[in-house]
Amino acid sequence: MLKINPGNIRNATVSVPGSKSYTHRTLITAALSDGRCRIHNWLDSEDIRYTLDSLFQFGATIEKQPDGLVVHGRSGDMDPCDSPIYIGNSGTSMRLLTSYAALGKGRYVLTGSDRMHERPIQHLLDALQEMGVHAVSLNNDGCPPVEVMGARVAGGEAYINCSISSQFLSGLLLIAPYTEKGLKIHVTHGPVSKPYIDMTVDIMSQFGVEVVRDGYDYFEIAGGQCYRSGSYIIEPDASQAGYFWAAGAITGHSVKVSGISKSSTQGDVRFVEVLESMGCRVTLEPDGISVAGAKLSGIDVDMGDMPDIVPTLAVVASFADGVTRIRNVSHLKVKESDRLFAVINELTKMGISARSEKDDLVITGGVPHGAVIDTYDDHRMAMSFAVAGLRVPGVEIKNESCVEKSFPDFWKVFEGLYER
Template sequence: MQQQYRISPPDKVRTTVHLPASKSISNRALILNALSLSTTPIHALSDCEDTQVIIDSFNSDSNLFDVKGAGTAMRFLTAFLAGMEGEWIIRGSKRMHERPIHPLVETLIVLGAEIEYLEKEGFPPLKIRGHRLKGGEVYVAGNISSQFISALLMIAPLMENGLVMNIEKQVISKPYIDLTIGMMKDFGVHVKWEDNRITVRPQKYRAVEYRVEKDWSAASYWYEIVSLLPGAEVKLPGLKKESLQGDSYVANLFSDLGVETEYLSDGIIIRHVRRKAKKFFHNFVQEPDLAQTFAATCCFKGIPFLFSGTESLKIKETDRIAALINELQKMGFMLRESGSGMLEWDGERCLPDKVPTIDTYDDHRMAMSMAPGSFLFKPLVINDPMVITKSYPSFWEDLKLAGFTIQPK
């Protein structure tokens, strides 16, 4: 029987929350640490499921890797294993086998990789015959997952001829590519990016001591809570203003939705303020993982919105556009796709379910972005709540510490 949590909110929130380490940084750090042949472990790694999948793969004596639902691990390990001597098989969950990987695989093949689709053409699972890649010049679409580009960049210095990558079309999630390049620099590798051309010459990674910073994506759910509750104040230690994480832009965006951010030497404090946009407009092409949080927040605050740049949400853990439309309708909000990559709520309402029961679609961000809806619907029920282990395993415990009541149903 499916697990459910019944959520009831507190009347006030004044707390300190110790966020998980950044999943994005942790996953890249593990790959770069391995490529540098370092024997020093990464400090303060994320304890999320996605990161654990990569750790388990590196510690495995098998040539068969199961990444479960971890899309980042599937992409990063596919590229990593393509350059490692041996024969490897990499697979994942049913949903993972529905997520296309051909743009990465076909580019790797051009660079000298030997990769075979074991079931459906263009999708995992994969058989990889690993060896040193020749490298060369390739053309990739900028509107595919930035993780494809990051996966190629991280293995590029070890290619015989290095890599020249020409990016065509608009680059989506550019901050994640910037994060990858910045971390490669931390490990001693120089990358040149001019216009839409990225060049990585053959070079060696340097083994370094590395500590992972806290996760700005996880902070977004606390911004949502503070936005919805007058008087709320939350301290979030370990977040940096000058962060390479693209989702640190959440602080700027929430300034229009009633949250002010105070930067401290050891983190931030976020406070509710009486500020409310009449309508919220934003292009999420660079911060797609924040779209669910802002869709939920705007609806819960009664602020119509128009989002663009949401094309990549259809190929995430689930079709996040469809999921948002379905689940927010249960709470009385009629969202619609108003064009390619456009998601809109014009204020139209419908009769909500008496006790909204939110499906999570095996998507951690659906569970966490919908949970603050309990301020409007007391209680709110979340199906399959432990999907949050993918990125923020302590989320429900942190809500309890902030005064929320979480009851298994």
């Protein structure tokens, strides 16, 4: 358990690691490419290691070098795999690699932690089956473990429900160039988290594959293609930047996250707009974005496209005057934890009124007090609620090591906010 001390916070500039979402997608795309890919500023974390280890099992050759990773693409070829592929609680790995396995040879079983076995994936399995792929939930409950029979994928048309996760669509998009007939994808519900779809399309474009699309309803990709190898730089993670922008918001100090731009395709960079609407001063600089806190006011905001930022926003809202309504966040229930329940429970411990109303999270700001924070083995709960401890004494974080999932150096960077 880690105790957070309010201490003396200073105006600070911090750096955050490469984007987790970009790293997952770039690794998988590079493994499918036609040759040697060099990847710079990749995120080395627990979730990414699950993707790396899985790609090794599929037969990929990946070298760690001082300045990045080198991935030797096999033009869509991969090895059979006799042993189950264990993915822990990395939802991105599970969803993207389930599609990836469809291009393989023979039977693949993808499994994970107990929590992973509660996270739904049936909508993706249904779409793969429409494409002629044998893809089933082994426990017949719509959740992992899943069995996929890899073979040549015909392609054609697929209909996908993305009301739970846009990663179902991203998985189909990434394998589409390797289908025989190409793929036309119709989105029947949703999608949530739209910026992550844009991210996937952007990565495909960087690797030489273009996607024809009609907004977020229809996507078409020609078959018989191969991703082009090259050198790629992962941009800093906007979700991780959010913790430090929130630190500026609640302490009144200016916190700058370097290396990140408002032009990023990461949807979470728009968190600075949310903070600005609450009263913060946001400064766009050539080498980063700064947020300085002020008197905070509650807001009404749709966070359906920024679900990973919701726990962080909830903590900021607890210090704001009035009510904050965070809309369209019911899909938080199937994240690494049931984040909707977790956020409400931990804010209540801190003396803050928080409740769910249909798809919304409603928080009445006040004067939070210290509490022992359960993290539910959820990295984002640990990092979000640590921010509260910068302002109020008595915040203690259980199982603080869970940040290894996405930001192993978080506590070291967090310490950099304090005056020495």
